[in-house]
Amino acid sequence: MIIDFHTHIFPDRIADAVMEKLSADACVEYHAPAKASALIQNMDRAGVDKSVVLNVATKESQHENILRFAKQTDSERLIAFGSVLPFSVSALEYVWKISDEELKGMKLHPPLQRCDADDERIFPVYDLARALNLVVVFHSGWDPSYPNEMRTSPQMLLRILENFPGLKVVAAHLGGLHLAREIYETLAGKAGLYFDTAFTADPWLDREMFRSIIRRHGADRILFGSDYPWHLPQMELELIDSLGISDEEKELILGENAARLLGL
Secondary structure, three states: OOEEEEEOOOOHHHHHHHHHHHHHHHOOOOOOOOOHHHHHHHHHHHOOOEEEEOOOOOOOOHHHHHHHHHHHHOOOOEEEOEOOOOOOOOHHHHHHHHHHOOOOEEEEOHHHHOOOOOOHHHHHHHHHHHHOOOEEEEOOEOOOOOOOOOOOOHHHHHHHHHHOOOOEEEEOOOOOEOOHHHHHHHOOOOOOEEEEOOOOOOOOOOHHHHHHHHHHHOHHHEEOOOOEOOOOHHHHHHHHHOOOOOHHHHHHHHHHHHHHHHOO
């Protein structure tokens, strides 16, 4: 089984407009429509069995709509995560609702949510997510929409791991965009932490460093992710295939780790 742990879609009626705005703001091109039907078509082309759909709340008013969309999206092929605005007065309520609706986790995007990942005011969210056994996926490292900020640094992730042992943490983009050396030296090998490979099929990360991070962290805690629609699943699959790692390591990365983490 191949599981893409990092994808994004939106309701059909707003998907094109949302992606055009996000693309313009970030000055980053995307490769396909951010719609469920297009995602499944691209999954079929790449041989992907399931995808985790990551939603991000950036306004208080989005909480209920995102929860509703996640419930509608969650299916045999698509595993939908919820999201909360970390400083919101409703944050803990919606962490509970994510669990009550039997969603398996949530996505936090500190740059877009205008917060630092290790701000102590967010700690109750992490504590409750841990108690409810939810997976928490962080956008990690540099973000093209806010290139001069660092809202989820390796040091911030270390602080979260130290304060919340047992919390299921996934640091997207192999621990952080444009931070490969620091990830290797600071985060690789830390217990309780997974990396996904989203958006790594890009010149910012060379193959030798990719292999080094896998070796130090362990192939059993790396998750294949594409960042669809910013990248297509085939792009990251081809990159992973080119690394020269063993078939056993590939099987772990492409699906076995995700199935274990999600309890599939």
